[in-house]
Amino acid sequence: MKILLFTAVAALFLGMAGNGRAADPEVRRDKPALRHVVAFKFKADAKQERIDSVVKAFAALPGKIREIARFEWGTNNSPEGHNKGCTHCFTLTFHSEKDRDIYLPHPAHKEFVALVGPLVEDVFVIDYWVK
Amino acid sequence: MKILLFTAVAALFLGMAGNGRAADPEVRRDKPALRHVVAFKFKADAKQERIDSVVKAFAALPGKIREIARFEWGTNNSPEGHNKGCTHCFTLTFHSEKDRDIYLPHPAHKEFVALVGPLVEDVFVIDYWVK
Numbered sequence: 001m002k003i004l005l006f007t008a009v010a011a012l013f014l015g016m017a018g019n020g021r022a023a024d025p026e027v028r029r030d031k032p033a034l035r036h037v038v039a040f041k042f043k044a045d046a047k048q049e050r051i052d053s054v055v056k057a058f059a060a061l062p063g064k065i066r067e068i069a070r071f072e073w074g075t076n077n078s079p080e081g082h083n084k085g086c087t088h089c090f091t092l093t094f095h096s097e098k099d100r101d102i103y104l105p106h107p108a109h110k111e112f113v114a115l116v117g118p119l120v121e122d123v124f125v126i127d128y129w130v131k
Numbered sequence: 132m133k134i135l136l137f138t139a140v141a142a143l144f145l146g147m148a149g150n151g152r153a154a155d156p157e158v159r160r161d162k163p164a165l166r167h168v169v170a171f172k173f174k175a176d177a178k179q180e181r182i183d184s185v186v187k188a189f190a191a192l193p194g195k196i197r198e199i200a201r202f203e204w205g206t207n208n209s210p211e212g213h214n215k216g217c218t219h220c221f222t223l224t225f226h227s228e229k230d231r232d233i234y235l236p237h238p239a240h241k242e243f244v245a246l247v248g249p250l251v252e253d254v255f256v257i258d259y260w261v262k
Contacts, residue, residue: 035205037168037220039257074166074259077228080235082256084215089168089257091222097208104211124255125213126170126220128205 031069033130034094036103039076039086041122051088054116058090064108067099068092086124100127162200164261165225167234170207170217172253182219185247189221195239198230199223217255231258 042051055073062068070093076083094100103109173182186204193199201224207214225231234240 034208035203035220035222036209037222039255072166072261074262076257076259077165078167078256078258080256082254084255086255086257089166089259091166091168123213124170124215124217125209125211126207126217127209127211128207128220130203131205 031095036092036127038090039124040088040120041085043121046119057112057115065103065106067102069095162226167223167258169221170255171219171251172216174252177250188243188246196234196237198233200226
């Protein structure tokens with residue numbers, strides 16, 4: 001019973017720590033920032049509620065993968081027409097390439113990729129260290 | 132002579148203010164953030180020194196266009212291969228769509244576009260309000 005309680009409290013604490021990190025609106029200035037920019041072009045027949053579930057699932061990853069230092073997203077409103085059909089953009093921040101290397105094959109990320117895969121026609125990804 | 136001196140001091144002050152804003156590593160938390168993400172695929176025969184001059188010219192824009200609240204850039208290091216040949220990514224932040232609408236047709240931006248145009252094979256642009 002004590003072990004169960006400890007596990008529950010530890011899980012709660014880790015979850016809060018994860019959310020706290022992810023919810024922080026800006027990266028800490030004293031840490032390097034590796035941006036991971038992901039844009040999706042959804043298939044024409046992708047239903048809005050499934051697109052919404054993709055956004056929700058992506059936004060849940062920072063709570064599951066503690067290496068994600070920051071997460072933000074939004075929908076395209078560029079008037080320039082160079083978005084190649086992509087409507088949704090997500091920018092994740094890591095503090096190291098090692099953290100990104102943990103994220104990419106992480107089971108929670110793999111699960112997300114399996115969810116989004118059938119819905120997208122195209123994906124654009126670019127990563128860069130903020131110079 | 133006094134007018135000249137005043138103009139020089141005012142220009143210096145405005146330039147510093149512009150740089151201060153642009154150099155600020157993070158957006159102020161009390162202001163909304165409209166991200167403007169731009170990625171370039173340079174032509175295969177584009178010389179490195181001309182690519183470097185593009186980066187330098189882009190990085191100079193926040194000092195010329197005060198509506199740019201923040202500027203960052205870096206070169207692609209994603210292992211995923213979804214960057215569509217784009218090697219350079221630039222993220223500008225505005226605090227309003229009006230500020231972006233001033234930026235896009237701004238003479239300094241137009242001058243930059245004329246510089247980069249002949250060197251790029253493809254461009255990806257996506258803008259989003261951070262939700």
